[in-house]
Amino acid sequence: MxxxxxxxxxxxxxxxxxxxxxxxxxxxxxxxxxxxxxxxxxxxxxxxxxxxxxxxxxxxxxxxxxxxxxxxxxxxxxxxxxxxxxxxxxxxxxxxxxxxxxxxxxxxxxxxxxxxxxxxxxxxxxxxxxxxxxxxxxxxxxxxxxxxxxxxxxxxxxxxxxxxxxxxxxxxxxxxxxxxxxxxxxxxxxxxxxxxxxxxxxxxxxxxxxxxxxxxxxxxxxxxxxxxxxxxxxxxRRIGGEHLDVHLARAEDLARVEAVLREVAIGAIRTETEEALISVPVAKGVEALGTVMAELTAQNVEIVDIGLRRPTLDDVFMELTGQKAQEVAS
Amino acid sequence: MSGMIRDALTIARRNLIRIGRVPEVMVFVVVQPLMFVLLFAYVFGGSIDIPGGNYREFLIAGIFAQTVVFGATFTASGLAEDVQKGLINRFRSLPMSRSAVVAGRTASDVVYNLLSIVIMSLAGFAVGWRIRGSILDAVIGYLLLLFFSYSFSWVMACLGLMVPTPEVVNNATFIVLFPLTFIANTFVPSDNLPGVLRTIAEWNPVSTLTHAVRVRFGNIPEGTPEPTSWPLQNATLYSLGFALLLIVIFAPIATRLYQRTGKR
CATH class of the missing domain: 3.40.50.300 (P-loop containing nucleotide triphosphate hydrolases)
Structure with a gap:
């Protein structure tokens, strides 16, 4: 070696x-x-x-x-x-x-x-x-x-x-x-x-x-x-697929939404409590988006924004170290 | 060797540019020595009598010696600041001589001290101090002050490269330098000190420096008995030897410390 x-x-x-x-x-x-x-x-x-x-x-x-x-x-x-x-x-x-x-x-x-x-x-x-x-x-x-x-x-x-x-x-x-x-x-x-x-x-x-x-x-x-x-x-690419971001109206809903997202997640779920943001890597983006939307509507969770995006290096860092880059860096 | 001198001059030039721009430097180099001469001359000089002489004139050499010894602490605080600001790291990443940063600093501090001495001499002259010996003796007296301070700068360089922050320099030097400059004949004749203190004062290089300068300036009052201790009898030689010893010991240590110093 x-x-x-x-x-x-x-x-x-x-x-x-x-x-x-x-x-x-x-x-x-x-x-x-x-x-x-x-x-x-x-x-x-x-x-x-x-x-x-x-x-x-x-x-x-x-x-x-x-x-x-x-x-x-x-x-x-x-x-x-x-x-x-x-x-x-x-x-x-x-x-x-x-x-x-x-x-x-x-x-x-x-x-x-x-x-x-x-x-x-x-x-x-x-x-x-x-x-x-x-x-x-x-x-x-x-x-x-x-x-x-x-x-x-x-x-x-x-x-x-x-x-x-x-x-x-x-x-x-x-x-x-x-x-x-x-x-x-x-x-x-x-x-x-x-x-x-x-x-x-x-x-x-x-x-x-x-x-x-x-x-x-x-x-x-x-x-x-x-x-x-x-x-x-x-x-x-290592992270794979796309990321589904959900921005909630109320941070109290985070736990419920996390349970829903766990069904479609292929990696670590990332939560930002203060901003009521939750993000998760998914395999089939559009399909996952539909599933999550339907479930959240059924549960009456108020959403500010929901969307798919390509992964960023932040996601890479999160995936590799289990920590958010900004948090550990500051 | 020529590269080292060139680099040291570059560093010294940089330190000298700072004189006029950093208010603390002005205060330390110009205002403080001026204040000391005037304070001592008027507060003590007027109220203490020494037989057959002029206390004010007796004091001047002591003030000069104290000022150049304290002046050397500038080397320590300057280097400590350079370490803290990250300048030492910059220098250490450059293909320059390994000893030039400290050598340049100690060299530029001689200029700072020279400036202080000129200011103090003018102030001293204004309050009635005179050189009563030969010009040659006076020049030797001045050179001795500068060389002693230069040697002390190397000790201070080591301190500056070891302390965690520049603020520590003042505390650390205060504890050492006050006894060093006061348990001496700087402001009072050492003959009057009690037993142990007298011995310390007689072997204290600040005493021998002060005495040597006093003799060279012709400021020893008439009728003062010859000193009985060897260091004071050979004050110029002793002070010079002591200064050389400090350089021989501390210059290599300072250079070594520099090479392993980084931002902390």
Whole structure:
């Protein structure tokens, strides 16, 4: 098993920009990573999805040389992260919740500093800084301290820091957490543009929509292990069929409706008590819809809305972990 | 090595940019030292007499020494803040020298301290303090203050990289630095202290620093008896040796701590 795995990876590096094998990491008695394997083909986006504490940030920290794994190995752009961390650092860009910018420095000062620390000459760092600020439409704010920036602008500077040296591999740790939808969309555009230019991206996120939008492949992590992997389409297909959502007028009816839905369910039933919402995967959508409608009408249950929809990554997450993504993530 | 110096200068430049932008820095570097000189000069300086001398002039070296020792705590709070804000993680993910962040910080803190000393000297001059020795001795006195503070910055760097939050720095340093700067000859001659305290004061590097600077500035009152303890008799040498020892011990520790520090 171990041998074949090593052979697989040895055959892989030509087209995989990030390869991790059996990564483990413990903090005291707590297992943060429990044998994580990853392989990210060059020029693609891997979405690491999972609740807080699942091991996403630990995985990124190991791949970006911030911490060493207890066991297992990883290569980024063909370079071993444990044996040659300094070389790895020259090939990556890191951005996100745990890699910050200095809020007392201006946008230009921050980025030029980062450029110099990548080993660029000051002039070169300044030229690239100006290019990036222009592309991110921040030229007008270039000489203002970052503490006067909005959250979205700050994140763009953070991302610009990761892009400054044009590294072949980008690690984005929850890049849009806390941003409004418009800022989020803008950041997605920038990321897509880099991927179009051949950059490989490892992205962690709590937002299933973000992974859906950006990732070529998704790995769902829970308790330090990959519990599912595949494209967004594949993961949704795994859930199968369609979802039947029922929105009730009164939350008190939920128990009765749940009993009705159990007859047609092919997976876990999901209830949101506060909003009087109930959702269930079904095999034959239209048939199930008819059955449920008839039964609820017979029982005099007042319905606000009822409908069929394709499964979302939320449903995938629910199915795999038994938890709602938003709840465990918040 | 040249890469390390280049990176350290980049970091130092970043810290220096902050001087004018962060009000806390201004207060700590400029206002607080100024306040100390004026308070001590007028509150104590006017009411305490020392035979054959001018207490105000005697005090100045002590205030300088206390200020640069406390000035070193800036290294700790600055690094602790960088850890908390996630900047250290950013730096650690960059292909830069492993010792440059701490080296740059301790270097820029020398500039902070230099600024404090200039302010205090001007204030001291205004309240009647004078350098009564040679220019060369005065320069040596100033360099000694800066070097001692620099060495102490490395101790503080270790603290800054270990504490859970920047707020802890103030509490932790307060407990150590107040006795260190008060059980000394900073504000009163150590000869008058009772037994054990006197011995502690005589071997306290803050005492030897203060004494060395006082001698270099020519601020020892006429007729003061020569010190009897070895550290005070060799105050410049002892202070210098102590500072070197701190760097030799704490610089490698600080660099090692940096490499395993992350956001907590």
């Amino acid at each position: 171990t041998i074949s795995r090593i052979t697989d990876i040895a055959a892989d590096p030509q087209n995989a920009a990030v390869v991790a094998t059996g990564l483990t990491k413990r903090y005291g008695g707590v297992v943060a990573l429990d044998g994580l394997d990853l392989s990210v083909p060059t020029g693609t986006v891997l979405g690491l999805l999972g609740p807080n504490g699942a091991g996403k940030t630990t995985a990124v920290s190991i791949l970006t040389t911030l911490i060493a794994p207890d066991s297992g190995s990883a290569r980024v752009a063909g370079v071993d992260v444990v044996a040659q961390p300094q070389r790895v650092r020259s090939l990556i860009g890191l951005s996100g919740q745990y890699a910050a910018v200095d809020e007392h420095l201006t946008a230009t000062e921050n980025l030029v500093m980062i450029g110099c620390l990548y080993g660029m000459r000051r002039k070169e760092a300044l030229r690239r800084t100006n290019d990036l600020l222009e592309r991110f439409r921040l030229t007008d704010s270039a000489h203002r301290p970052l503490k006067t920036f909005s959250g979205g602008m700050r994140r763009r500077i953070d991302l610009a820091g990761a892009l400054l040296a044009d590294p072949p591999v980008l690690f984005l740790d929850e890049p849009t957490t806390g941003l409004d939808p418009r800022s989020r969309g803008e950041l997605w555009d920038v990321i897509r543009e880099r991927v179009g230019a051949g950059t490989t991206v490892v992205l962690t996120t709590q937002y299933l929509e973000e992974a859906d939008q950006l990732a070529d492949e998704i790995v769902v992590i829970d308790h330090g292990r990959a519990i599912a992997r595949g494209t967004s389409q594949e993961l949704k």
